Amino acid sequence: MNDRRIWWFFIVPCMLVAVAVVMSLAAVFQYSFREFVPGSLETGGFTLDNFYSIGRPVYFLVILDTLLISFLTAVFCLLLSYPVAYALVRTQSEWVRTLLVILSITPLFTGEIVRTYAWMLVLGSDGFINSTLMALGIVSRPVQFMYTKFGVIVALVHFSMPVMIIMLATAVSHVNRDFEKAAANLGAAPLTVFWRVTVPLTMAGIVASTVVIFAWTMSAFATPQLIGGGKVLMISNLVYLQGLSSFNFPIAAVLSAVAFIVAVGSLALVQPFVTRLERRVAEQ
Template sequence: MNIDRRLALMLLAAPVLFILAFFAVPFGVVVLESLHTSGGAWGMSQYVKLFSSWFYLETLWFTFKIALWVTVASFLIGYPLAYYMTRIVTSRWLRRLLYIIVITPLFTSNIVRSFGWMILLGRRGLVNDTLLATGLIDQPLQLLSNELSIIIGMTYIMTPFMVLTITAVLQNIDTTLEVAARDLGANWLTTFTKVTFPLSLPGVVAGTLIVFTLTVSAYVTPSILSGGKKTVMSMLIFQQYASIFDFRFGATLSVTLLITTLLLITLYRLAGKPCARKPEQGIAT
């Protein structure tokens, strides 16, 4: 074994041990815990309990539905903003200012941001007061304690991750490719759809995966903005561990959420492979 290989193994040793100690081993414990019955014997009764109840299945579906909507909303907001920052803005100081504006919310606690949205979306909050003052509505809208409030709050929290991920890819795309497309007669829309967007797909895929997985596991924002009227899987898991003290069923919920998320991510990656192709050559009007 040469020196370079030994050095590489030594450098890999620390992160591998860290992953084993703080992820693999705890996850293995959780999996084993979920395979025990309430009496302590081995069995699948906890999974039978989960999949035989519509309440838990509906909660699982609601969790992924929220994550999907947040991912779509973050993409629709984040991609144009990332494109504007990397392609439209030419001033260096203005671009830095936009980066600061995007990054600054990440330094604020999710709890603070969630309570901020409670103030904005309340019956006497800024949104309802503005709509009432302009005469667009006659009575305050119910914007809190529902699915919409969770989507709004989570989109606000997750959009910076989408922007930063897509921006990192867009700023590394060779602009001469876009110039060449325009020289060949392509308009802005054709250049974007045939060159820029396909080349930025790695950032889109990475951003959507980050937003989706973080939203699926989010606890603070859904629990605050839902007002207890809507339940996601993370809230159920917390209840099982902290309130009911049913660690075995809490482990079952955790394993089911993780495995289902990994399965959906795998299907998403497989479905996205055919789309990850190079821009078409010979662009013409």
């Protein structure tokens, strides 16, 4: 089999999948230009009013909450994942590396709903955290973790950390250790070497992984649905309520389009920045 046939062997399935995805998105987005008919599963004629309805507080505040939760999840995920990724790459102990790999990768083999239910047991009024705090006498009554943005963010950070660790570990592994040794030989302290050399050299990976987690978190459904309990809504939950509870398919389609545009747009906007960082690092 020649090279051209090999390329077509991989390209044709990818093209078919891409066409199917584009057609599916087009089928969903066309509802955003249709008029909602209350009490009917059928939609009306062409209208742009659905896009103006997004400015209503009931929708706009959910969009803002989604952006805020996704941003905070990405930031906290970065702060917690970077030390793990750094230790995973730089440790000299094989058993420590193996342990970190197991702890980092194992959650990927557990379903989102299973992990979310586990966090419900941890964050609940009679859960592990509240039971421990009350047993130690720190609080006299359970602290409200469930049905709050804090609880949703905690569960989403745990859900996203494996992917973040893998991406950051890749970035750290590509750092040229000679730069760190040169800085140390010039008298820089280990912490200074880390902040002034290692972190800047992994900045492309930091930016890319943060944006990926931000875009990925925007589509979260099960975690905010269960941990939020209807009090903390994200765009996916609102799409579910509008599309399958109220049968307002046009508004559900508009909300889906907003989430899609923000997620894809953030990835597209950051790509030139990451490319410049990688080029700058390569030139050093």
